[in-house]
Amino acid sequence: MAVPLNIAFFASSLVSAYWNGAATYYRGMVRALSRLGHRITFYEPDAYDRQAHRDIEDPDWARVVVYPATENGVFRSLEAARGADLIIKASGVGVFDELLEREVLHLKRVGTQVIFWDVDAPATLERIGSDTADPLRALIPRYDLVLTYGGGAPIVAAYRRFGARGCIPIYNALDPDTHYPVPPEARFKADLSFLGNRLPDREHRVDTFFLSVARNLPDRSFLLAGSGWDDKERSGNVRYLGHVGTGDHNAFNCSSRAVLNVSRDGMARNGFSPATRVFEAAGAGACIITDQWDGIEEFFEPEWEICVAGSGEQVAEILERLTPSVAAAMGTRALARVRAHHTYAHRARQFQEIFATGSVDHGYIGGAP
Missing domain, CATH: 3.40.50.2000 (Glycogen Phosphorylase B;)
Structure with missing residues (x-):
């Protein structure tokens, strides 16, 4: 000791x-x-x-x-x-x-x-x-x-x-006492959700990997959360929630078909920088789609425990083929991985x-x- x-x-x-x-x-x-x-x-x-x-x-x-x-x-x-x-x-x-x-x-x-x-x-x-x-x-x-x-x-x-x-x-x-699976809630329901504050070194990537996808998939529902996006132009199928307190993060992560991770510019360039929210979403058993960066495979197995997209077009392709059962199975595997290796x-x-x-x-x- x-x-x-x-x-x-x-x-x-x-x-x-x-x-x-x-x-x-x-x-x-x-x-x-x-x-x-x-x-x-x-x-x-x-x-x-x-x-x-x-x-x-x-x-x-x-x-x-x-x-x-x-x-x-x-x-x-x-x-x-x-x-x-x-x-x-x-x-x-x-x-x-x-x-x-x-x-x-x-x-x-x-x-x-x-x-x-x-x-x-x-x-x-x-x-x-x-x-x-x-x-x-x-x-x-x-x-x-x-x-x-x-x-x-x-x-x-x-x-x-x-x-x-x-x-x-x-x-x-992951802190498994804080982030864990909970029943879904209607207020957080969407096909794809993203939670993150509006920052200069993240905004362009959110445009690419989230907002442009919403514009190109008008029949899908999208949920945007985080501080600072109030005046951001977005299509009609994007609901904006503003700041979501940590007490609601589990329900947020458990209520959508998939949860999106978008890295900040520098972290994407350097790689080996998984965001806190990746582990929190995995801890809730969510299906995660992440933008591409070096080192992902050190933390999750791509296409088995996490979906990886190199562009907004690839996010859309993943979302179109992601059935509820496939998404649930991927989330279950991600949950097992973080509890075993990343707490x-x-x-x-x-x-x-x-x-x-x-x-x-x-x-x-x-x-x-």
């Missing part, structure tokens, strides 16, 4: 998924680490109206500290975290990221390690690669380790080029192995777990 760690985690939000796609990743990892005996304090800013759109109350498996989105709030939280065994700065906190990335490093002591956990590594690497003055470039070698939630060997190699002491992907996964319990054990000796192993743990 590894020695339990006192972990201070600075990230966007644990209690709200509002404009916060990493929420369920954080929840899955933190809860699984807590079950292994580790103690986590999660520091999140009161920003972007997230506290007004909470999905969960403060959990009993982590201490949540909501600090004012001010410099003073940041420094008070940093001081409170002093003395933790492990201090984590996640990417994309949303406010004072540069300040946090610099100041957490001042908390390094004998017995205290500081790591950077990148939940959007392709975007981070593209940003610092195009801007030699980006402050993060000089800080990367000072972190004890970089963790990512995807990206595989290309991301690891890129972080190494920027001087990272080590880089290890800990992939998205947050698996990821937490990987995390624990990395830090079990009390000093980071800077080797690369490659491929899918």
Whole structure:
């Protein structure tokens, strides 16, 4: 049994998924680490109206500290975290990221390690690669380790080029206590559903793999969910729901013939970056259609556990031949795969192995777990 760690985690939000796609990743990892005996304090800013759109109350498996989105709030939280065994700065906190990335490093002591956990590594690497003055470039070698939630060997190699002491992907996964099959609900019924916030590096791919398919299949029904799509032009067979809270995700995933995954641009280019929602949909036993990216076969068997489309035309072809029985069988196989190999319990054990000796192993743990 590894020695339990006192972990201070600075990230966007644990209690709200509002404009916060990493929420369920954080929840899955933190809860699984807590079950292994580790103690986590999660520091999140009161920003972007997230506290007004909470999905969960403060959990009993982590201490949540909501600090004012001010410099003073940041420094008070940093001081409170002093003395933790492990201090984590996640990417994309949303406010004072540069300040946090610099100041957490001042908390390094004998017995205290500081790591950077990148939940959007392709975007981070593209940003610092195009801007030699980006402050993060000089800080990367000072972190004890970089963790990512995807990206595989290309991301690891890129972080190494920027001087990272080590880089290890800990992939998205399933929390089977949160995402599981439920009865379908009429309000979420459709032939194809997509859930995702409107982001600049995703919108064009949603046009290609979802909205254009709806225009070309007027007799089929489509369901769009996520924040920011209010004024997006769409055909009459596309219903728009807006933000769907995590408490409704199981019903959303279980009520359509198929659920679509659309990667963000950078994650599609790098590959080996399955979105959290892929595992959540599989955990609900949904039939998944995903856009094509390198490494899919490391997580699911294409055409047996997941459908893969390289274009909007291929999405339409899959949808036209996907009978209810075929879709149900594929969803059942995907569910078995994620429960056997891709839960947050698996990821937490990987995390624990990395830090079990009390000093980071800077080797690369490659491929899918």
